[in-house]
Structures are given as C-alpha cells and as structure tokens.
Amino acid sequence: MNVQDAVSVLNAELMVRGDGFLKDIKHVVASDLMSDVLLVDEDDMLLLTSLASDQVLRTAQIVGAVAVIVVNGKSLPSSMKQVATDLGMTLAVSQQSKFDACIAIHHAMSK
Amino acid sequence: MENAAPQSTATPIMPEKSAGKTSPADIRHQPLVLLELIQRLKVRDVMTRDVICLERCIPLWEAQRLMKEKHISGIPVVEDGRLYGLISTDDIICAIEGGYIAQPCGHYMTTKLVVLEDDMPLSFAIQYFDRFHFGRFPVLNRERALVGIICQRDINRALLDELSEEFNRMEKSSARSMQQELDTSTYMLRDFPVAKYDFENAGKAANAIKTAMIERKFSPKVVRRVAVAAYELEINLCVHSNGGILSWQINNGRSEIVAKDEGPGIEDIAWACRDGTSTANEWIRSLGFGAGLGLVNVKRVSDEFEITSAVGVGTTVRSVVNIGTPSENQET
Numbered sequence: 001m002n003v004q005d006a007v008s009v010l011n012a013e014l015m016v017r018g019d020g021f022l023k024d025i026k027h028v029v030a031s032d033l034m035s036d037v038l039l040v041d042e043d044d045m046l047l048l049t050s051l052a053s054d055q056v057l058r059t060a061q062i063v064g065a066v067a068v069i070v071v072n073g074k075s076l077p078s079s080m081k082q083v084a085t086d087l088g089m090t091l092a093v094s095q096q097s098k099f100d101a102c103i104a105i106h107h108a109m110s111k
Numbered sequence: 112m113e114n115a116a117p118q119s120t121a122t123p124i125m126p127e128k129s130a131g132k133t134s135p136a137d138i139r140h141q142p143l144v145l146l147e148l149i150q151r152l153k154v155r156d157v158m159t160r161d162v163i164c165l166e167r168c169i170p171l172w173e174a175q176r177l178m179k180e181k182h183i184s185g186i187p188v189v190e191d192g193r194l195y196g197l198i199s200t201d202d203i204i205c206a207i208e209g210g211y212i213a214q215p216c217g218h219y220m221t222t223k224l225v226v227l228e229d230d231m232p233l234s235f236a237i238q239y240f241d242r243f244h245f246g247r248f249p250v251l252n253r254e255r256a257l258v259g260i261i262c263q264r265d266i267n268r269a270l271l272d273e274l275s276e277e278f279n280r281m282e283k284s285s286a287r288s289m290q291q292e293l294d295t296s297t298y299m300l301r302d303f304p305v306a307k308y309d310f311e312n313a314g315k316a317a318n319a320i321k322t323a324m325i326e327r328k329f330s331p332k333v334v335r336r337v338a339v340a341a342y343e344l345e346i347n348l349c350v351h352s353n354g355g356i357l358s359w360q361i362n363n364g365r366s367e368i369v370a371k372d373e374g375p376g377i378e379d380i381a382w383a384c385r386d387g388t389s390t391a392n393e394w395i396r397s398l399g400f401g402a403g404l405g406l407v408n409v410k411r412v413s414d415e416f417e418i419t420s421a422v423g424v425g426t427t428v429r430s431v432v433n434i435g436t437p438s439e440n441q442e443t
Contacts, residue, residue, distance in 0.1 A: 034399035038339055038408055043331070051399045055346075058314030059399070062321065062342045064335060079311075087318070 001025050001109050003067040003090050006046055009108045010094035010101050012069050015081055018090035020044070020066030028109075030102050034059040048101050052076050054083045061087045071098045146234075148273055150309040151354065154236050155229035157269040158250045158259030164189040165198065167217025171206045174198045174216055185247045185260075188220045192256040194249055196220030226251050229258050232308055233269075236261055299323065300360040305348040305370075310398060313349040316357045317342035320368075324361075324434075333434045336412040337366045340430040343405040344370035350395050352426065366432045376422035384410065384418065 003021050007014055027042040032051045037059050045065045049056055052074040060068045067090035070076065076093065084091035094101055164187050165174055174186050178200060188196040198220050206212040206219060227236055227248045239248060240263055250259040301323075303316035321338040329337075341359065348355045348370055355372030377383045384406045406428070410416045415431035 032399055035404040035408070038343060039404065039411075041335070049399075053310075053398060055310060055314060055398060055400070058318060059342070062314070062317055062335075062338045064331065 001105075003046065005108065006067070006069065006105060007090075007092045009104050010069060010071075010092070010096055012092035012094035014090075014092045015076065016084040016089065016091040018067065018084065019088040021090050023066045025066065025109075028102070028105055029065075030098050032098075037063060037065075046105070048098055048105070050074055050098055052080065054079055056080075057083045057087055057089050057091065061089060066090065067092070069094055069101070071096055071101045145270075145274070146312075147304070147306065148270065148277055149234040149237060150232045150312065151304075151306040152233040152269065152273060153229065153307075154227050154231045154233060154250055154261060155259065157233055157236070157265050158229070158261040159265055160259045162187060162189075162249075162257065162260045164257070165216050166190055167195055167220070168215050170213050171198065171203060171216055171219060172212045175203045175206075175212065178203065187249050187257055187260065188216050189257050194224070194226070194251065194255075194257045196222045197224055197249065199246070224249060227261065228253070230308075232306070233266065234311070236266065240266075299362075301358070303345070303357040303359070305345055305352075305355055305357055307349065307352060307354045309349055313346055314342060316345050316359075320359050324366075329434055333366075333432065336432050337368070337434065339412050340409045340432065341368050343409045344368060344428055344430065346400055347405050347428070348372055350400055355425070361434065364433060364435045366434045368430045369427060371427045372425045374423060374425045376424055377418075377420040377426055378422055380418055380420055 001009075002024050003018075006012075006025060023044055025046045026044040027040070028046045028048065029037055029040050029042075030048040031037050032049050034051070034055060037047060037049075040063055043064055045063065047056070047060045047065045047068045048071055049068065050070065050072040052070050054077070056068055056070075057080065068084070069092045071094050073093065073095040076091075080091065083089075096104065163177060163181055163183060165177070167188055167190060177186060178184065185197055185199045187194055188198060195217065198216050202219055202221060203212070206214070211219065225239060225243055225245065225248060227239065227250050229250050229252050236248065239245075247260055247262040249257055250261055252258045301319070303319070305313065305316065317338055320341045321334055324334045324337060341357065345357050348357060352372030353374045355370060358369045358371070360367050385403070406418070409428065409430050412432065413430040414433045415429070417429040418426065420426035
C-alpha cells in the first residue's frame with residue numbers, strides 16, 4: 001500500500017501531495033503525542049493523528065515519515081498546508097476517527 | 112476563567128494559545144528579524160504596568176474625567192486586584208446619550224472581555240488586535256490578577272526600541288557567520304536561537320540540521336539520530352526554558368548539539384531524566400508534547416549525553432552522536 005492508496009482507503013481529502021505520495025508504506029503510527037512519534041525508528045511511516053498543527057508535520061519530517069493524515073475531520077490551521085508544501089510532506093484529512101482509520105488501514109494492508 | 116469570581120466579575124475570553132501557531136498573512140510576511148522579535152518579546156515586556164483603574168462604585172462621569180485628563184480610551188474596573196470589567200469611550204458616549212452618566216461604573220461596564228496573559232509572545236497581542244479590533248487588552252498574570260494593559264501604541268514603541276537593539280546584535284552575528292563560512296564542509300558550527308513558546312518556529316533548527324546532513328550525504332540512520340536529538344532539545348528549549356540557543360557542530364566524525372538556556376533551571380535532574388516525568392502544562396500537552404520523554408529520547412539516540420543545570424541560572428544539555436564521515440557512513 002502506498003500513500004495514495006491510504007488516502008483513498010480513508011476517503012481523505014488530499015491537501016498537499018508531497019514527495020512520497022507514491023511511496024510504499026511500511027509502518028503506520030497513530031498517535032496524538034508527538035513525543036511518542038519521535039521514539040519510532042521505522043522508515044517510510046504513515047502518521048495518523050487527530051492533532052492538527054505545524055509541529056505534527058515537523059515531527060513527521062524529523063522521523064522520516066512519508067505522509068500525515070489528520071483524522072476526525074479536524075480543520076487545519078491555515079499555516080499547515082504551507083509547512084507541508086515546504087517540507088514536501090503529503091498531508092490529507094480524513095473524517096474517520098483514529099480508531100476506524102487504523103482498522104481500515106490494517107484491513108487494506110492485510111489484503 | 113479559573114477561580115471564578117463573584118457574579119459581577121468580568122468574563123475574560125482567554126486567547127487560544129494554539130492560535131499562536133497560525134499568524135495572519137500580514138504577520139507571516141514580515142521580515143524574519145521582526146518575526147523573531149515578536150515571538151521573543153512577551154506581552155509583559157511591552158504592556159503599560161501603571162494601570163489607571165476604577166472601582167465598581169465610582170460614577171461614570173469620573174471615568175469620563177479620567178479619560179480626558181490622562182488621554183486614555185479605556186479604564187479597567189478592578190477590585191482587590193481582580194478584573195471585573197472595562198469602561199471604554201463607547202460606554203461613556205452611551206451613558207451621556209442615555210442620561211446615566213452619574214450611575215456607578217459597575218452597572219454599565221463591559222464584562223465580556225478578551226484578555227491576554229503577561230507571558231504570551233507579543234505575536235499573540237498583534238494577532239488579537241487584528242482579530243478583535245479593540246483599542247486595548249487588559250493583561251492578567253497566571254494568578255488572573257490584572258498586571259497591565261496593552262494598546263497598539265505600546266507595541267509600536269517597544270518594537271522601535273527593540274529593533275534598534277536587534278540590528279546591533281545582527282551586525283555582530285553577521286561577523287561571526289562570515290567566519291563560519293570559511294569553515295570546510297566537514298567542519299560546521301551553527302547557532303539557532305530558540306524563543307520560549309515559539310511554536311511557529313520550533314523545529315526549524317532541527318529541520319535545518321537534518322537538511323544539512325542529508326546534503327552532505329550522511330546515512331539516513333545517522334541523520335535520524337541527530338535530527339531527533341536536535342528536535343527534542345529544540346522543543347525542550349521552546350517548552351521548558353525562558354529561551355536559549357541550540358548550537359550544532361560536526362567535527363572529527365562527531366555531531367555535537369548543545370542546548371543552552373537562560374533558566375529557569377532544573378531542580379532535580381535525575382527526576383527530569385526519568386521516563387514520563389514532565390513539568391509541562393495542559394496547553395503544551397494539547398500540542399502533543401510534554402510527555403516527559405524528551406530527554407530520555409535524546410539520551411537514547413546519543414553516544415554521549417550530558418546535562419548540567421542550576422535553578423535560576425539555566426540548563427545545558429549536550430548530545431554527541433558519532434557520525435563518521437559521509438563516505439564511511441555510506442559504507443556502513
């Protein structure tokens with residue numbers, strides 16, 4: 001499954017198409033705690049979070065995530081799109097809850 | 112408002128602190144030096160501390176007289192240090208028109224107030240002047256006591272003073288940068304100032320460090336360790352300190368990051384370095400940080416880790432990662 005597929009599975013609205021849009025996702029991390037995300041040592045990671053802030057993108061960039069999907073239909077601060085563009089990070093928003101999003105992604109990756 | 116006061120107390124609408132992450136376009140397009148300045152300066156640095164106040168029982172005509180005499184357009188209504196409301200020129204005009212200028216201020220004051228906290232960055236104040244179009248904002252401290260008032264004239268005056276000092280600092284910094292440019296690609300030294308609660312810019316230093324290492328073709332594994340250490344320390348400076356400097360150098364196959372702040376210092380270093388312990392407040396936690404994992408994580412990714420601190424003086428954290436040279440890196 002690549003980032004494009006994940007966006008599709010979650011019926012997410014694509015806000016920024018980043019450099020890793022067609023990259024395969026090897027790991028998925030779902031967290032609102034950026035301190036936890038920073039502990040993850042996995043490459044090509046998708047971050048699911050209900051936190052909508054610039055720091056989510058910066059954290060994702062530091063750990064080498066390929067995309068951030070904001071769940072719970074959170075509205076994004078106006079600066080977030082620009083930061084995602086600057087970082088080359090794919091950014092999308094899904095109306096699904098984090099729990100449902102995790103299940104949907106798990107099912108899709110298990111196929 | 113915490114510690115809700117009696118019924119007639121003002122209902123301050125506290126600014127959403129997370130709003131500090133987003134600036135109006137006119138703020139974002141300011142020169143960087145100005146952006147840094149409005150993040151570094153706190154509301155308390157700019158506000159007028161000697162606030163002219165009234166008590167609720169004082170008649171409105173006295174407020175009118177004070178406004179005329181002191182050339183001010185709004186007077187907080189305060190008792191025992193607590194803010195109850197505000198009388199503005201609009202309230203006075205209404206009182207004159209309505210024929211109740213002799214009535215007490217407490218009956219006709221504005222009670223739904225937007226207030227600022229004294230330790231907020233100046234950028235908040237600028238955003239709130241833009242958003243609410245008020246002439247002034249009362250300023251409260253953490254105990255919710257009125258400690259000042261801020262108007263746009265205060266901001267203009269403070270910015271002019273600070274800009275002058277900032278340009279002097281920049282001239283000195285520029286001379287230092289020129290010296291750094293002489294360094295070779297295997298030796299780098301960079302300083303990044305980090306301001307307290309400056310979430311708009313927090314992470315940019317770590318991003319710059321990561322980018323510089325990628326450009327020098329260090330392996331992703333090494334880059335990640337250095338970037339994580341830099342980011343955690345940068346966020347720590349932003350969240351826990353009164354501001355400081357994140358310094359980074361690579362030399363002789365080692366990346367060294369030093370985060371040095373100007374206080375408040377750590378009372379119990381062993382406690383602070385324990386997994387899950389943090390002094391971060393709810394606001395910081397709502398931004399996804401403050402779980403007490405930062406220093407633990409820095410230690411985890413570092414080959415050498417050192418922390419010294421003195422309460423009231425400051426804290427210095429040093430993280431070293433053995434990175435080798437880019438060519439050695441690629442071989443591993």
